[in-house]
Amino acid sequence: MGKISGIAYLTSRWIRRQPLWLVQDAFMIVGFALIMFVWGGITGLKNVFVAWFISGAWGMGINLVAQSIGWDKQHRVMDMFIAAPVKPWHYVFGYFLPGLIFVAVDLMFMLPLIAYLNAWNILLASLVAVAPLLITGTLLGLVIVMRIKKATNISAITNPLQMILVILPPVFYPAQLIPLNIRYFVLLIPTAAGAELARQLAGLSTWHNLWYPVAVLVAWVIIGILASAKMVKWGLE
DSSP states (O other): OHHHHHHHHTHHHHHOTTTTTHHHHHHHHHHHHHHHHHHHHHHHHHHHHHHHHHHHHIIIIIIIIIHHHHHHHHHHHHHHHHTTTOOOHHHHHHHHHHHHHHHHHHHHEEEHHHHTOOOOOHHHHHHHHHHHHHHHHHHHHHHHHHHOOOHHHHHHHHHHHHHHHHHHHHTTSOOGSSSHHHHHHTTTTTTHHHHHHHHHHHHSSOOOTHHHHHHHHHHHHHHHHHHHHOOOOTTOO
């Protein structure tokens, strides 16, 4: 635990130096909440709770953690950690823990609305769906950034992967709006499966097929573990 906390301390300096990232995150929460409320009333607002937790988990894995490690690799900072007596999972967790401050900021703004709407079931359902997405996003992100040769390509790849897989699939809107014969294919996308799982657990979905998104998320976690174990190398391995 000491190794993880040490890495977390070193990788969390941006919180003090660039706090405006957190301010930006807060404004995005408020903005999306207002848009969804105007568009869909209370139902729209409840759906944005699910969407924000799902998109936050995916972004934290595929973008924040993976992109930071990718920059470490390009700038040779990773070599310092490889030379130290730490294992790869110490290193990844060391980046993961400071990223949780975004979750704390999200909760700070969402909890009053969740309490007002008595939407605690949505919060719990979203947290259940968030866990496999964090694992999948982080592992797949690592597979991608560890293979990037040019530093300028890191953001150019991870940023679109974050946004496209949140905006286009049914994350901010329910999957039941998509025809059933297409829905099964769309829900193969991890973010879509996570959002549908959360909505079904919270009672926001009219489509009752809980095990399909569960199976999809489990499959993506397995793919992420196998791919990262095969492609991510540590030191001279």
